Amino acid sequence: MSDATTWDQRYAGTDRLFSGNPNTALVREVAGLTPGTALDVGCGEGGDAVWLARQGWTVTAVDVSGVALRRAAGYAAEAGVSVDFQRHDLTASFPVGTFDLVSSQFLYSYGDFPRERILRRAADAVAPGGILLIESHQDHGPGEHPPIRFPSPAELLAGLEPAPGEWEVLRCAEHPRAGEDRTDSTVKLRRVAR
Template sequence: MTTDDTRTASAEEFWDTRYATANRIWSGNPNTALVRETTGLVPGRALDLGCGEGADAVWLARQGWRVTAVDVSAVALGRAAGHAADAGVGDLVDWQQHDLSVSFPAGSFDLVSAQFLHSPADLPREQVLRAAAEAVAPGGVLLVVGHAGPPSWDPGHHHALGLPTTDEVLASLELPSGHWEVLVSTEYEQQLTGPDGRPGTRRDNTLMLRRLPV
């Protein structure tokens, strides 16, 4: 799908088409930052925004979390539900289809995770992340992980997307003073393998906040 097509297609159409190109788009492994930052948390209710093929939701369910996993793509959600069933945790995950620019899952959560919530299709990311913060229960955490720059093998990749720093993400959340605690705010470099099989790098960032108990 070209850039012009992306502008005219709905988010659902764009991502359904993307997922339909292959039996698996992502690695099937949970995101490294999710594992690193949430290991040791007491499992409760988790919300996984942009769950894709479900690797993060399945991992969280295996740790004992009850997960609400959200994506705009019905193709991705169907695939994710199959992975959860295969892993024996299908009863711990509630798969919900939402275009987050239009609707947001109800409820409050002990963990809200937004992993690489970037999209070439229309996505009001700041608005979605503010809604994510509102969904965090007192004492719960918000985890936002994003790309900080393009991969080394493709410097122009993501050129049309905003890739904010953690400070910019924090400011955009417009959180009330004294109600939140910053647990993690960092940028880091990942070692990756490029599409040509050669090693490369890319920089990502992590912001993790705790909502203070009332």
């Protein structure tokens, strides 16, 4: 079964898979940035994309699931904002262009998912002076989960293979998730403008 089919079935099995609220880390880390162009990688039902658009960002948001993207487009319409929603299997295609902010909030999938390679491609899409923001889990939390290894923030940063002098590390740390008994991490980089 393809990732697209798996995720379409998961989203179709419920009226709303996620809360519709923006991720807390995204709000914290983007506050104070001057809005420009943003790419939301793995946007799901659009909570982050709509929040960014409400803050004045010009947003491109991508996901593998057509079901999720239809919901996200409906949410954006209800909110009165414009978001360019695109369907991409990130193992095979990626949005064109560069962006002032590239955000990946908990990008995971099932099976043999090349997350590290996709995140390197996300880094390539950051414009000079722009921000790469990656939020990750550090543990599974409660319930049944597929076997996923969660690299530490330092391991994730090393896996991005940042060119010396090209990136400024703004944050690379674990933190507790608000209101839950689990740990997440943030890697936030700025591409040095030349």
